Structure formats: structure tokens, C-alpha cells
Amino acid sequence: MKYLFILLLSTALFSFNSCKPNHKYIRNEGLIFGTIYHISYEEPNGNDLHEGIKSLLNEFNQSLSTYDSSSVISRINSNQDLSADQYFLTVYKKAEKVSSITDGAFDITVAPMVNVWGFGFKNKEQVTPELIDSLKELVGYKKVKLINGKIEKAHANTMLDCSAIAKGFAVDVVAGYIRDQGCTNYMVEIGGEVVARGVNPKGKAWNIGISKPDDDILVQDQQLQAIVELSDKALASSGNYRNFYIEGGKKYAHTIDPKTGYPVQHSLLSSTVLADSCMTADAFATAFMVLGLEKSIEIANAVPEIEVYFIYTDENGDYKSYFSDGFRSLIQEENMQP
Structure with a gap:
């Protein structure tokens, strides 16, 4: 159960909307893959699709x-x-x-x-x-x-x-199912991986919060690093700041370098990737956590299908961010205070 507990707290992205819906939007949520999913959609016929979604996820x-x-x-x-x-x-x-x-x-x-x-x-x-x-x-x-x-x-x-890729693909699969039912406005989020299409209940692009990379595993007072506007795209995030343990006074993060066999140790705290498919975003977000900041920037610049937002620490331990040109326009707010 300890591992499940860590997974439930590992979400780095979440959608939010504090207003009262102007249109009939249906919200579904539940558990899958050891994490939580949240789905919101404007169903043209007013039908709740949750049973079909659960069957598809199973x-x-x-x-x-x-x-x-x-x-x-x-x-x-x-x-x-x-x-x-x-x-x-x-x-x-x-x-x-x-x-x-x-x-x-x-x-x-x-x-x-x-x-x-x-x-x-x-x-x-x-x-x-x-x-x-x-x-x-x-x-x-x-x-x-x-x-x-x-x-x-x-x-x-x-x-x-x-x-490290299936959760993103599951988001794509559920989003495709909702689209095929005639929905044009929807958001699918599973454990922090997101696909958003059309508009939210306010008639605007969906707002997605990126969590501050805080080591507090209990997430007592979760703060946002940034808020981004998302429509007709997928977003996935990966980070080492929640899924870890300390043994013998040393921190061991869950991202393992396949070449060395050891947990990574570098300044990159989280990577967020924008792509047309959540499966693509999910895979690259994980890869960048293995590679570290410099190499990740190099690869991101060479792959036209993705945009990135990285949070890292400088030599003084202060939070810094890097974002590609295509990601810049999505950022509505950014909080760089530790």
C-alpha cells in the first residue's frame, strides 16, 4: 500500500475550474493504474459515458x-x-x-x-x-x-x-472514445497526464496547473509552479520530487537511468511536455528526467512535434525554468518563488 500511496500523490498536473458551468458538462472520476482519473466533457446528447469509459480502461x-x-x-x-x-x-x-x-x-x-x-x-x-x-x-x-x-x-x-508511456496512451484512448461519441469539448486527465479539446464550461481553453516540485510527500499545501492554457493538445509531466525514498541518509528517486542502472542525480526537477498525443508527451517527459537539463533541451529543439517546460535548480539551489518558444504562449502564470 505504501507504493500505491506514493502513486496517488505523484500527480504533477491537474485541471481546475472554479466557476459554475454554463453548459451541461458531465464529470467522471475514479481509480485506474494505481492513480486517479478526472474526466469532464460536454456530451451533446446529455448521456453519461462513464460506464463505457470504465469498460475501456479495464x-x-x-x-x-x-x-x-x-x-x-x-x-x-x-x-x-x-x-x-x-x-x-x-x-x-x-x-x-x-x-x-x-x-x-x-x-x-x-x-x-x-x-x-x-x-x-x-x-x-x-x-x-x-x-x-x-x-x-x-x-x-x-x-x-x-x-x-x-x-x-x-x-x-x-x-x-x-x-512510463501507457498512462499517456490511456488518456489518448479515452479521449478518442469521448470524441467518437460526438463530444467536441472535453478534458481527460489520468494521474496528471492530460488531453484537452475545445473549451471548458466557461467557454474558454482549459487551465492546467503544474505543481511546484516540492519534496513534501504528504503534499499538505500543494502549490502551483505555473498555470498553462490548453486546448486541442496533450500535456504530460514527470518529476522525481514525490516518488522517492530516503535510505541511509540518501535520497533515491524513481527515475532510473537504463544505462547505469542507478537513480538519476541532476538538477532537473520536473519536465512537462506538450504534444499532439499524450503518449508522445508521456514518453518524452520520462526520457528528459533521465537525460537532465542540457541534453533534454538539445533533443527538444530537434523534435518539432513537442514543446517543453523544465523546472530545475541552479548552483544556489533556486528554482529556475526553461520553456521552448511554443510553450511560452501557453503560460498564464508562473511562480518561481521556492
């Missing part, structure tokens, strides 16, 4: 949940002979593309490393250099291939974990 879970031994990804991890379903195939192909662009900073085979540090779907182990070296033999996105709809591994013990 179907999605049957494909990509590493906590369900009967899911497609779990059966692939246990080396069963099966063809992957469309959910898995879509995520895998996007993951492979982002892995190539980021030179392996994003890597869905990092699961064994994440697990031994206590941030995955298995219990934490006693980490030693020897253990990390042995895991390096299993980790690497080029060590798995998709051939005729099936995953082939170079090593039988290689495991896949799509949690």
Missing part, C-alpha cells in the same frame, strides 16, 4: 498492466507464445521510436532495474554493483524485437514495463 488494463498476471504484457514477460494486441503494439512502436531519438534514455526494458530499487512491480532488493552489472545484460531496447506481431527477446529474463 480492457486497456488487460493489455498493459504488469500487476495482472493474465495481461498481455505479463504473459510476454513470462515468455508465453502469443501475438500482441493492438494496445501493446501501438505503445511498443511509439516506445521504440522515442528510445531511438533519446539514445535509450527512454527504455521499456528497464523494468528489472526499476524493480530492484523498489519502484516497480516487484519487491525491492539489496542493490550491489554486481547485481546492477547482471541487470545490464537484460536491459536495452535493442534487445527486444517485434517480429510478425510477437516480441522476441535476446534474453529470456528481459522484462517490459510500459508504465
Whole structure:
């Protein structure tokens, strides 16, 4: 339950609207993937779509949940002979593309490393250099291939974990379902990953808050770092400031570098990515937390389909931000006070 508790508090983005709706907007919320979802939409026929949404999320879970031994990804991890379903195939192909662009900073085979540090779907182990070296033999996105709809591994013990991209894809899937029901104004948020289309109940673009990177795991007084205006785009955020633990006086964050096998240590506190799909934004946000500030800026400038907003600390420990030109126009407010 401790891990679930951390996940429930890890949301870095949330939508808000304090006014009374002028139109009939329906709000749904619930639990999925160990986190909370919030969905708001103007349904043209006044129908509540929640049952269909829940059914869709459960179907999605049957494909990509590493906590369900009967899911497609779990059966692939246990080396069963099966063809992957469309959910898995879509995520895998996007993951492979982002892995190539980021030179392996994003890597869905990092699961064994994440697990031994206590941030995955298995219990934490006693980490030693020897253990990390042995895991390096299993980790690497080029060590798995998709051939005729099936995953082939170079090593039988290689495991896949799509949690750093699947949540974003789930947002896209739910948003697509709502759109297909005839909705043109809606917002879908799952654990901080967001797709917004059209307008909110006020008739304006949706306002999305980006949390201040505060280490307070209890989030007693959550403050916003920035407020951005979002319409017809997806936004995802990743950060090390909530999902971590302290052992022996040292902080261990949940972002693991696939190349070293160790939690990252750098000045980048959170990365927020804007893209046409939430799956794309989610994957790049994770990759940037591995890469750190300088390399992330370099890659972001080379990928035209994304815009970024980074929060980092300078040499004095003060909060600073970097945002791409395309992100600048979205920012409605920014609070750089610690």
C-alpha cells in the first residue's frame, strides 16, 4: 500500500475550474493504474459515458498492466507464445521510436532495474554493483524485437514495463472514445497526464496547473509552479520530487537511468511536455528526467512535434525554468518563488 500511496500523490498536473458551468458538462472520476482519473466533457446528447469509459480502461488494463498476471504484457514477460494486441503494439512502436531519438534514455526494458530499487512491480532488493552489472545484460531496447506481431527477446529474463508511456496512451484512448461519441469539448486527465479539446464550461481553453516540485510527500499545501492554457493538445509531466525514498541518509528517486542502472542525480526537477498525443508527451517527459537539463533541451529543439517546460535548480539551489518558444504562449502564470 505504501507504493500505491506514493502513486496517488505523484500527480504533477491537474485541471481546475472554479466557476459554475454554463453548459451541461458531465464529470467522471475514479481509480485506474494505481492513480486517479478526472474526466469532464460536454456530451451533446446529455448521456453519461462513464460506464463505457470504465469498460475501456479495464480492457486497456488487460493489455498493459504488469500487476495482472493474465495481461498481455505479463504473459510476454513470462515468455508465453502469443501475438500482441493492438494496445501493446501501438505503445511498443511509439516506445521504440522515442528510445531511438533519446539514445535509450527512454527504455521499456528497464523494468528489472526499476524493480530492484523498489519502484516497480516487484519487491525491492539489496542493490550491489554486481547485481546492477547482471541487470545490464537484460536491459536495452535493442534487445527486444517485434517480429510478425510477437516480441522476441535476446534474453529470456528481459522484462517490459510500459508504465512510463501507457498512462499517456490511456488518456489518448479515452479521449478518442469521448470524441467518437460526438463530444467536441472535453478534458481527460489520468494521474496528471492530460488531453484537452475545445473549451471548458466557461467557454474558454482549459487551465492546467503544474505543481511546484516540492519534496513534501504528504503534499499538505500543494502549490502551483505555473498555470498553462490548453486546448486541442496533450500535456504530460514527470518529476522525481514525490516518488522517492530516503535510505541511509540518501535520497533515491524513481527515475532510473537504463544505462547505469542507478537513480538519476541532476538538477532537473520536473519536465512537462506538450504534444499532439499524450503518449508522445508521456514518453518524452520520462526520457528528459533521465537525460537532465542540457541534453533534454538539445533533443527538444530537434523534435518539432513537442514543446517543453523544465523546472530545475541552479548552483544556489533556486528554482529556475526553461520553456521552448511554443510553450511560452501557453503560460498564464508562473511562480518561481521556492
